[in-house]
Amino acid sequence: MYKYLALLLGLLAGALSAQEPAKPAADAAGEGAKPTYVNSETCQACHEDIFQAFLKNPHYRLETDKKRRWEQKACESCHGPGSKHAESMTAADIRQPAKLAPSQADKTCLSCHRNQLTHAGRIDSGHARSAIACTSCHSVHKPAEASRNGRHSAVVQQCTGCHLNALASFQKPHAHPLSTIPSAGNNGMSCLDCHNPHGAAARANLRFASANEPGCLKCHSDKRGPFAFEHAPMRTEGCGACHEPHGSANPRMLTRPQVRLLCLECHSNIASQPGTGTAAGGTLGGIPPAFHDLRSPRYANCTGCHMKIHGSHVNRSFLR
């Protein structure tokens, strides 16, 4: 661990020494007269290629959208008043969201996008907490189709560009089919099928299915229940209690190669407080009865008998 830390600290020191001097925020606005709004036609005169691409971007509707009150000023809705920049033609005289501090860049985007369904949990998202700005992932000027084509593999590449650990997990043999390497016929799921990068109430930005049911049930609806006899960890800890959803070396993406060990790691509690059923450590999962002789192959795989381990409609011990 220490060698990695030392390496990173060294890199950090190098980057700090190479850092250009921070400019005061007021520089972007410039000195002298307060800049005023010109319109998008003025921007188009110099940035024709960007403007042409922007015509097919969903943001272009601001040009005609009375509701947003940016008619004829779609460019300046994000870049701010452009009169000074139009005169000086220097980049320092215009706001560039991609170069702002993430909280300031987000403020620009969220002035319109905060009130959207997908962003309802943004405040609670890991990306917002880690200062990952909207512009880190979204390209504002491109035509919408440019980002839609090959969407799954493009999204996967975008996410795994930072989430390198997740990319590594998906290279394990037992994994959800993700398009990690583009090739013919290798297009499967995308990260967005399970996660909402804008935020969600569930941990790891996991999506819910049908209001507040675990998002995994969207595809694995045969595990949905409710069961007359529930297996508690499936509801309290989620599927991740036993499975590695990004990928595992173990069959069925289990966290352990042997099912009995996976089960007994929890089912080893002896109640120490008679009458309460609670173990001294306070954890749930009572020890199985003594006839479970682990030396016998019949007891090697708990799910050989406890087959309805995700929950049973019939039997309290998940035998049917």
Next chain:
Amino acid sequence: MMRTLAFLIACALPVTLAWGQEQAKPEAAKPEAAATEAAPAAAPAAEESSPEPTKERNFTATIDAGARWVSDISGDLRSYRSVVNLGEGPKLFGFEAGYNNPSAKLLNRFSLSARNWGGDPFSTLHLTAERSRWWRLSADYRSMLYFNFLPSFANPRVAQPGLATPSTGPDLYLNQRGYDQRRRTSDVELELLPGRRITPYAGFSRNSGDGTGVTPFVASGNEYPVSTRLSDSANTYRGGVRIEMERFHATLEQGGITYRDDQSVFTRDRNLGNRTGAIFGQTLYLASLDQAYAVRGDSLYSKAMVTASPLSWLHAFGQFLYSRPKTEVRYTADAQGLFVLGLSRFFNTGRTLLDSAANQPHTSASGGVEFQAGPLRMVNTLFTDRFHNAGSALLAETIFFSPTLTEVATSFATDRLIVNNHRYQVDGFYDVARRLTFRGGYRRVWGDAQLRAGQVNPYGPRELGELRQNVGIAGINFRPSAGASWNAEYEGSSAGRVYFRTSLANYHRLRLRGRQPLHSSLLLGFNYYLMDNRNPFASESFRAATQWKSVSQAASLALHWTPKGGKFGSLTGEYTHSKLRSDLQYLAPQILSAQASRYVEYGHTATALLDLAAPRNWFVGGPRIQLGGSFYIGSGTRPTHYYQPIVGLRLPVHDRVEWYADWRYYGFSQPTYLYEAFRTHMLASGLRIGL
């Protein structure tokens, strides 16, 4: 032989076409050459004028069709199908069609994409159509083939193929759970007046599965692997309205689900099951079985979400989610053979009839407030979740000891699971400078769970679990230059209470993540992850022996190199070294002695892709070659090697036609479980045609 011949023809044809095209070009190329020679004179004029705008076409389409060949699969076919499952034959690898015309009257945007059709395990179809500000339709369909039959699923260390029953094959002894299913998901949503103040919407989604599997039938004293038919579906109907004002948004949605799950077993094969020894000289067996689960369920759910920005420095959100799924089940089983009740009461027929029901009201709510004052931002969030499952089952069981001697037993069982979880978190962010942000925070998680204890628990009918966790959070985000970001996060939790021994309890988690451009064409990415978790002991009597320690580490390095703006290609590579070590003592049920459950995994994973592009004037058409792939080499408890190298060739044979061929190798081996290894070569070739 024919297959090889077809492959050679498929490979040779496009090259011939491309060569022919190139040979035919000189005549047409002459005017271009003349124009190039004349260019110096015209160059100053071109510099003065603005660049010519890019012409965007309203309609674009790409079709990507071909075939895949799979060599003979060496090793275990079932493992191959469980891990890869790609088949051969003609395929529609991809189809994309897009239409974008902002000024059109009826339809402004349309896109249709289809991928992996022709028997592939993951086929998708996606459609969106939109008339700006009037309506938007989106539809998604997926078909997934799910095959899973890995002999090592249970416990490969005790592989004893000879113990299997004649009817089910030698490997079933260890893996009596297998699936061969097709799952389909579809979703359609129609929005009216998108982008306006009030947007009503309605949607429908469906998830279904059909197929066969292997499942154990558990009778007293023995388990019998039998084949089963599986069929389930869930339909979700939803409708709602979004209200979007200047500083306020609300979404209200009401939905409903209908659900069914039918599983059935019908067998007349004599089955000796897993028990190999006789009981009082009698060998147990299953002669026939009719078993059926008929599960019917429904649920209503409600969603409400609100966001508001009443002041420029104050933002708030809230969500309320409520669902009430319930199921009703009819289960029947008619088993004939020789079974045992207790130790010595043998019988030949058992019939079971069961009706059960479960009801699960589930309420969740979350809310948050964000204040911003200059460089300081504070975020407070609260999440609360209450879950209550009440189930009951009425069982009638008839046992036929002889044609005239029967015993009827009825029982009524109830079950209840109550879970209350809450989470409060406060985070503060301070922009020390434009490129540097500090973060500090605190999270409190608390809750309780009540559930029925195991059947033999002598201490009471219920178990009580508590959740108490205090977590400190710190972080730093540094952006040394444009496109660069360094992020560090730390979480530490004090001693608390958790529901399960394997839950996160006393833990330290460190995440370092960053991207740093080293050059205009070279981007470096890195990750470091550390998780150190220690958990409660299982019992006072075994305090020292049953504590758990788990340490997980992963360090990754990635680079992306695009020299000359990608003109000659690019190189993308990632390498991760991971370590996971878990030491937990569990109690063996039969003797109550502490045993070790030690899981160790050292992994080396790499993914790389080298994309080489030859300029058009170097070789016919300007081909591209891709070399790369991925590997995972793991050692420890379950050593595993999994290689997926890939070589691809892209050759333009016309302005809008490209021929491609991909070779891919899958090699999977586990030194401890050699019987599960497989390896195969795969070749896919086809044409990508742009319209």
